[in-house]
Amino acid sequence: FFLSLTSCQTQKVAEDNEQLSREERIVIRFSHIVGEKTPKGMAARKFASLVKEKSNGFVEVQVFPNGYLYKDGEEIDALLRGDIQMIAPATAKISSYVPEWQAIDLPFAFQDTDEVHEYLEGNVGNKLLNELERKGFYPLGMWENGFKQMTNTSKPLVKPEDFRGLRFRIMPSEIIRQQFLELKAELQTNSFNEVYQLLEKNKIDGQENTYSNIVSKGIHSQQKYMTVSNHGYLGYVVLLKKEFWDKLPEDIQQILQESIEEVTAWEKTMARKLNDESLQELKNCGCVEIHYLSEEEKQLWEEALKPIYQRFTNRFGAEYIKQLPRNKE
Numbered sequence: 524f525f526l527s528l529t530s531c532q533t534q535k536v537a538e539d540n541e542q543l544s545r546e547e548r549i550v551i552r553f554s555h556i557v558g559e560k561t562p563k564g565m566a567a568r569k570f571a572s573l574v575k576e577k578s579n580g581f582v583e584v585q586v587f588p589n590g591y592l593y594k595d596g597e598e599i600d601a602l603l604r605g606d607i608q609m610i611a612p613a614t615a616k617i618s619s620y621v622p623e624w625q626a627i628d629l630p631f632a633f634q635d636t637d638e639v640h641e642y643l644e645g646n647v648g649n650k651l652l653n654e655l656e657r658k659g660f661y662p663l664g665m666w667e668n669g670f671k672q673m674t675n676t677s678k679p680l681v682k683p684e685d686f687r688g689l690r691f692r693i694m695p696s697e698i699i700r701q702q703f704l705e706l707k708a709e710l711q712t713n714s715f716n717e718v719y720q721l722l723e724k725n726k727i728d729g730q731e732n733t734y735s736n737i738v739s740k741g742i743h744s745q746q747k748y749m750t751v752s753n754h755g756y757l758g759y760v761v762l763l764k765k766e767f768w769d770k771l772p773e774d775i776q777q778i779l780q781e782s783i784e785e786v787t788a789w790e791k792t793m794a795r796k797l798n799d800e801s802l803q804e805l806k807n808c809g810c811v812e813i814h815y816l817s818e819e820e821k822q823l824w825e826e827a828l829k830p831i832y833q834r835f836t837n838r839f840g841a842e843y844i845k846q847l848p849r850n851k852e
């Protein structure tokens with residue numbers, strides 16, 4: 524077996540062993556794709572400093588933001604290859620590995636973040652996390668951003684038919700794809716860091732994202748309209764490769780676990796604060812006309828998007844939708 528390893532691979536194995544020996548520091552390269560002044564960006568930095576403090580500098584978490592190291596289409600593979608040790612992709616982006624995670628992207632599935640937490644802490648959440656382990660990941664925690672809003676340049680999006688023919692950038696997720704198809708919009712999948720340029724070059728009309736993601740990338744400066752629809756939740760799974768996690772000494776695992784718990788509690792508050800501040804900025808900039816979806820308008824959107832629920836049930840079974848907090852009451 525060893526003879527079949529290339530010299531590069533042999534060196535890698537040697538480095539791995541060295542990394543985990545007690546004399547050498549452990550380095551965890553944490554790559555993510557958003558800016559530093561975002562809920563994920565700030566949480567990643569806080570996690571790094573907590574781990575350093577709790578391990579007396581023995582474990583160094585190096586944070587690489589803005590997709591500098593890997594774009595969002597690449598970071599999961601890079602993690603599984605062992606090139607980086609930690610990522611926090613949007614749940615939509617892990618759905619190509621565990622498609623059931625698309626449940627989180629069902630339109631209007633959750634009314635607020637408490638409902639999301641309740642859902643993820645129940646049976647469905649457990650099942651989703653176990654599936655990730657089966658695919659070779661170690662889910663260390665869940666971070667959140669908030670609810671997505673629609674922005675575009677062509678017209679105010681008030682009724683479902685307003686989407687007709689407009690082109691949107693989406694994250695890779697079958698459910699999100701179906702959402703725009705049901706609205707008769709056109710769509711394309713791109714990584715987050717391409718959105719600004721696509722808008723600037725008029726390659727797309729619009730996109731959906733949270734206030735903090737919109738503002739952190741200046742997306743609003745390229746858009747005329749925003750509809751506050753809160754139609755979908757954006758959250759993250761903090762992931763390591765299971766094989767890497769299993770090799771870590773137990774006391775180090777405990778430090779990482781304690782740190783993530785501390786950061787996660789803080790991150791939820793920070794996400795709310797950053798999104799509130801970003802909404803304020805959107806109101807103040809005078810660059811986007813904001814429409815708040817009324818209850819009646821929301822019902823029309825929900826009605827138009829209903830077929831997605833049936834298709835999801837046909838494919839994955841009824842429990843994902845039955846367990847949604849709004850269906851349990």
Ligand code: LMR
Pocket residue numbers: 556557563595612613668694714715732736757
């Ligand atoms: C997006 O691609 O729009 C988001 O996943 C970015 C992020 O990670 O918040």
